Amino acid sequence: MFWVLAPLTVFAAVGMLLVKKAVYSAILLAFVMIALAIFYIAQDAPFLGIVQIVVYTGAVMMLFLFILMLVGVDSSDSLVETIKGLRGVAITTSLAFAAALTSLIARAEFGQEPLGLASANANGNVEGIANLIFRQYVWAFEVISALLITAALGAMVLAHSPKSSEARLSQRARSVARFRGASIGTAAGLPGSGVFARHNAVDVPALLPDGKPSDLSIPSVLAERGDVQETKRYALDGLPKLDEEDK
Amino acid sequence: MNPTNYLYLSAILFSIGAVGVVVRRNAIVVFMCIELMLNAANLAFVTFANMTGNLQGQVMAFFTMVVAACEVVVGLAIIVTIYRSRRSASVDDASLLSR
Numbered sequence: 001m002f003w004v005l006a007p008l009t010v011f012a013a014v015g016m017l018l019v020k021k022a023v024y025s026a027i028l029l030a031f032v033m034i035a036l037a038i039f040y041i042a043q044d045a046p047f048l049g050i051v052q053i054v055v056y057t058g059a060v061m062m063l064f065l066f067i068l069m070l071v072g073v074d075s076s077d078s079l080v081e082t083i084k085g086l087r088g089v090a091i092t093t094s095l096a097f098a099a100a101l102t103s104l105i106a107r108a109e110f111g112q113e114p115l116g117l118a119s120a121n122a123n124g125n126v127e128g129i130a131n132l133i134f135r136q137y138v139w140a141f142e143v144i145s146a147l148l149i150t151a152a153l154g155a156m157v158l159a160h161s162p163k164s165s166e167a168r169l170s171q172r173a174r175s176v177a178r179f180r181g182a183s184i185g186t187a188a189g190l191p192g193s194g195v196f197a198r199h200n201a202v203d204v205p206a207l208l209p210d211g212k213p214s215d216l217s218i219p220s221v222l223a224e225r226g227d228v229q230e231t232k233r234y235a236l237d238g239l240p241k242l243d244e245e246d247k
Numbered sequence: 248m249n250p251t252n253y254l255y256l257s258a259i260l261f262s263i264g265a266v267g268v269v270v271r272r273n274a275i276v277v278f279m280c281i282e283l284m285l286n287a288a289n290l291a292f293v294t295f296a297n298m299t300g301n302l303q304g305q306v307m308a309f310f311t312m313v314v315a316a317c318e319v320v321v322g323l324a325i326i327v328t329i330y331r332s333r334r335s336a337s338v339d340d341a342s343l344l345s346r
Contacts, residue, residue: 002248006256013263013283022275029279032260036286039253043297045305048289048312055312060282060319067323068275071336090269098262105254114250115300125302132306144313151317158324161331 001042009035022068030061044117047125190216253294260287274326274336278319285315 009032016028033056041049120128133141169177178187206217260283267280289308296304330336 017267022273025276040293043293045293071330087270090266094262094266101258102255114298120302128302132302147317151320155320155324158328
């Protein structure tokens with residue numbers, strides 16, 4: 001099992017660095033984490049294996065994908081190196097580091113044959129871990145729970161956008177503002193999209209009585225996203241071009 | 248099978264994660280590579296627990312997971328905040344201090 005899964009894991013991890021899109025990296029990382037969970041379970045750590053799947057592939061990777069969607073799914077990375085020679089130095093250094101680690105592990109004398117966890121897991125893996133956490137490490141456990149709460153609070157503070165607390169105008173104030181605005185023409189509200197138009201899609205401009213398309217009829221959100229169609233080509237033919245005549 | 252093989256795998260995964268942190272420019276991918284490094288360390292912990300025959304290593308791996316979760320939550324919130332103000336998730340663009 002190890003010799004099948006370990007190369008796949010390494011391939012997935014290398015692929016994580018090579019693929020351009022962040023979403024593919026996330027999927028490959030999820031694969032690596034599931035493989036690690038299998039390794040944990042194979043090494044008599046069923047509790048950690050399940051926690052790995054639930055916490056990492058479940059919660060953390062979902063959070064990653066959620067943020068990716070927030071930031072833009074196709075936020076592909078430019079693989080251009082900004083500092084010259086950084087990539088070569090990084091790869092060489094970490095290859096050297098990996099070589100040092102592996103040679104250390106190979107030369108290390110662990111002093112004994114691997115004992116296995118049969119005796120430690122005699123009462124069940126969960127009971128064994130609970131025994132350690134709630135007796136020997138209970139203080140560390142409490143501190144870590146405080147850390148978790150602090151992190152959650154910090155995330156809430158950081159992610160809070162002040163926009164939502166802005167005071168909203170009352171209906172009366174808006175009405176007054178409409179009539180005292182730049183033009184009385186929009187006092188009755190902006191023209192709705194597709195009111196006199198040939199289509200009724202939201203990104204198709206309304207036609208004014210003189211046949212001109214109106215930019216005001218398109219929601220400003222669509223305009224900012226750039227999802228608006230060209231308004232000019234919806235103008236009716238054969239109508240006098242009022243604006244041009246005035247000039 | 249000899250459990251030291253898991254240690255080799257852990258070392259390799261850690262090195263790959265380290266390369267990713269330095270080479271990639273997207274802040275989210277950098278975070279994923281940090282996760283990979285933490286996971287590699289966890290694998291080493293679990294392997295050592297298996298070799299020494301007690302559960303201390305597993306408890307350490309458990310604590311590491313909690314700390315990693317905290318780190319992800321705060322880090323991603325920072326990324327979102329930076330993205331909101333600068334419209335970019337690249338680690339190169341956050342260079343206000345250098346000017």
